[in-house]
Amino acid sequence: MSGPRTTGGRLLLVLALAAAVTVFTATVPLLRGFFDLRVYYGTVHTWVHHGGRIYDYRVPGTSYGFTYPPFAALVMLPLAPLGRTSAIVASLLVNLAALAVVLRILAGPGWRRHGWYRWSLCLCLLALFEPLRDTFSFGQVNLVLLALVLGDCLLLATGRERWAGAGTGLAAAVKLTPALFIGLLLLAGRRRAAGVATAVALAATGLAAWADPGASRFYWTEALWDTGRVGRLDYVSNQSLQGVLARLGEPGRPLWATAVLLTLCVWAWRARRAVRAGDPAAAFALTGAAACLVSPITWVHHLVWLLPSFAVLLRAGRPRIAGALFAVLCTSVVWLWFDDASGIGGFLGSNTYTWITLGLLLGLPAGQSRGARLPLARRVSISATVPTPSPESPAATAVADQPESSAAGDAAAATGVVTDAGRDLTTRSPSSEPTGSTRPAAAKPQSSSLRASWYTANPPPA
Secondary structure (H helix, E strand, O other): OOOOOOHHHHHHHHHHHHHHHHHHHHHOOOOOOOHHHHHHHHHHHHHHHOOOOHHHOOOOOOOOOOOOOHHHHHHOHHHOOOOHHHHHHHHHHHHHHHHHHHHHHHHOOOHHHHHHHHHHHHHHHHOOOHHHHHHHHHOOOHHHHHHHHHHHHHHHHOOOOOOOOHHHHHHHHHOOHHHHHHHHHHHOOOHHHHHHHHHHHHHHHHHHHHHOHHHHHHHHHOHHHOHHHOOOOOOOOOOOHHHHHHHOOOOOHHHHHHHHHHHHHHHHHHHHHHHHOOOHHHHHHHHHHHHHHHOOOOOHHHHHHHHHHHHHHHHOOOHHHHHHHHHHOOOOHHHHHOOOOOHHHHHHHHOHHHHHHHHHHHHOOOOOOOOOOOOOOOOOOOOOOOOOOEOOEOOOOOHHHOOOOOHHHHHHHHHOOHHHHHHHOOOOOOOOOOOOOOOOOOOOOOOHHHOOOOOOOOOOOO
């Protein structure tokens, strides 16, 4: 059944979907009470206004405190003069801006062709995506980090290589997981950008060490290696390889290290092949999936790094696969095994998101862009210009140029304009995850009625 053709009909459909999504997100997914933002806010206020130490702060009523590298605390200093409500508003605005940047880069230069209607459908779908809605509800920073790393891709694609790599370096200094994208730059032969990223990450880390030597010493010698500060490895929200092993009762490091090594080998092989096939968009998506797998702790909201994978699937003409995987990641299905992940059902179900991530790493299409493709030899500069499409082999247009068939098809087109994105990223160029906030003090963190209360016990002055 085709969707509405008139502007009024489309507007009514968008308003109805927006209302349904609003009701759903307000009642069904179980909100997070900006728990991570509470960690950031309390840490910065204690540090700045009360002379406390960064890693000594705990959210009242919980055992959770700041677990990011010290540079992240410097980045969050703008929270110091804000009140709690202002901090929430700032978090929402920053994440909205980051989401706009991510979608703009993934959509490519032809993003305007899809119009308000398809983009509205796209946003309604994204509001259901559990990692994304948790990012907003927790007040998390992963979406900002994704925007920074994608920004480097845009700089490389448009020939503005002077500062390419700086965003990746900053992201790696805030959290360790994005550091894998420096490896991708090396695999792609972008040594200058990799050098810039490394230099920026080291400079940011050095700045943090100068600002608070004691905090830096503690983090790099103790806190980094203590995963217990972040949360339980076997907690169902941990959708990394180590989370799978921990739920099996095998938390030993040798087995996990072997799994990580094998995963990195697969990633390096597939990412290198994608780059050589002129499909760095796929290489980027593979890196995001691999980073989620090898990180000791990958909470569900960290899986925003999978968004580029769905863009690649749609670009490669796999909308049904993309839709099915996306739908599963909207269901919060892993929480069905919150209390008991034993047995074959628990093993399969509680690790559902890990299986999706692993499947993307192993099976994501690479080198199948409908747009122009560039073979990338080891020594060929990725900044080479794409030949102008000829009449015999014109560049493919975005999905949006195809006839409309349904509202769902329109939404897929809006999220799948990565045909241009794949070309955009190639035209002129080929954690210890520190947050324990997914597990607040409540017995069931998925229950909105049992959320941890706001920072009320002796709150620092705004």
